[in-house]
Amino acid sequence: MEEPPGGLADFQPTFEVDARALKVFRTVFFDPAANTSAGEVTWRDFLHAMDCTGFTVQKLYGSVWHFQPTRLDVERSIQFHEPHPRGKIPFLVARRHGRRLGRAYGWYGTMFVLKTNS
Structure with missing residues (x-):
């Protein structure tokens, strides 16, 4: 199981997300020990996943999209290019997005869990 780098577990939230968003995060933070297959991520699903974790999404120019945190305890925004x-975001590009999210926010794969309907 993937562990947070440098003991960040004490400081990082757990995100309860729906199945659609969880599938995105399992791809961008792919762990071959936990997942059975790697694949592409649709851009719409990526936008949905980022929205579920507390970002507002704004298209800027060309293929550039701006993601601004609103419900997170961070001020740093991030930008990604629409494929x-x-x-569809190819698997290797999705992994690169995951590394960028990890560097920017300290995120890792096991932070994302399926939201229960209670």
Whole structure:
């Protein structure tokens, strides 16, 4: 199981997300020991996942999208490029997005859990 770098578990929240968002985060923070298959992520699903974790999403110019945290205890925003022409993020690019999210916010794969309907 993936562990947080440098003992960040004490400071990082656990995000309860729906199945659609969880699938995105399992891809961007892919762990071959926990996941059975790697795949692409649709851009719409990526936008949904970021929204679920407390970001507002704004298209800037060209393929650039701006993600501003609103419900997180951070002030740093991040930008990603929308994939084109297919609208799907290839697996290796999705992994790169995961590394960027890890560096920017200290995120790692086991922070994301399926929201229960209670």
